[in-house]
Amino acid sequence: SAVISQKPSRDICQRGTSLTIQCQVDSQVTMMFWYRQQPGQSLTLIATANQGSEATYESGFVIDKFPISRPNLTFSTLTVSNMSPEDSSIYLCSVDEAGEHEQFFGPGTRLTVL
Amino acid sequence: GEDVEQSLFLSVREGDSSVINCTYTDSSSTYLYWYKQEPGAGLQLLTYIFSNMDMKQDQRLTVLLNKKDKHLSLRIADTQTGDSAIYFCAEIPRAGNKLTFGGGTRVLVKP
Numbered sequence: 001s002a003v004i005s006q007k008p009s010r011d012i013c014q015r016g017t018s019l020t021i022q023c024q025v026d027s028q029v030t031m032m033f034w035y036r037q038q039p040g041q042s043l044t045l046i047a048t049a050n051q052g053s054e055a056t057y058e059s060g061f062v063i064d065k066f067p068i069s070r071p072n073l074t075f076s077t078l079t080v081s082n083m084s085p086e087d088s089s090i091y092l093c094s095v096d097e098a099g100e101h102e103q104f105f106g107p108g109t110r111l112t113v114l
Numbered sequence: 115g116e117d118v119e120q121s122l123f124l125s126v127r128e129g130d131s132s133v134i135n136c137t138y139t140d141s142s143s144t145y146l147y148w149y150k151q152e153p154g155a156g157l158q159l160l161t162y163i164f165s166n167m168d169m170k171q172d173q174r175l176t177v178l179l180n181k182k183d184k185h186l187s188l189r190i191a192d193t194q195t196g197d198s199a200i201y202f203c204a205e206i207p208r209a210g211n212k213l214t215f216g217g218g219t220r221v222l223v224k225p
Contacts, residue, residue: 045212045213048212101164105156105158108156
């Protein structure tokens with residue numbers, strides 16, 4: 001299975017600032033996704049990161065708040081913009097290796113907004 | 115839309131079997147998954163089952179799928195303290211690859 005790393009692993013940020021989270025995969029993958037896990041909650045899909053084109057966002061998530069880049073088949077970033085305490089969550093990237101029907105997750109980035 | 119439900123909590127004695135249950139509403143689900151999340155960690159894919167199967171066994175793990183009742187279960191044999199974690203079931207509909215997760219079941223294994 002693909003090995004996925006995320007940076008930073010955790011951060012504490014001030015209200016109104018932005019944070020960019022990186023996701024790196026050790027192999028080329030077709031699909032990359034970004035999820036949010038609010039405290040004590042399950043995971044919610046934010047968007048699908050498409051290589052070479054704009055990300056596809058789920059209902060309730062918008063590009064201005066969560067801009068995503070996918071410059072190649074092994075890397076993606078998620079920015080959490082103009083943060084508020086309600087953005088405090090774990091943000092996880094995941095990958096789906098083509099045809100494998102298995103989705104693997106990175107270790108997550110634990111974000112606290114003060 | 116899709117909906118996946120799980121019970122919140124399960125307590126089990128070390129050495130006993132654990133059974134974690136999950137129900138889903140999307141009849142077009144193709145793949146159903148079980149993930150494990152230990153404290154402070156990401157999600158680990160434990161196993162998955164294709165919707166045309168009714169059982170899958172992998173070492174201590176047994177997945178049962180009742181497609182008629184839209185019910186999925188994960189049985190962990192000889193439960194160990196290291197099995198204490200939150201377990202999420204998830205499904206993917208026929209036309210897509212986006213996971214929909216249940217709320218998670220917190221499993222506590224007592225010595």
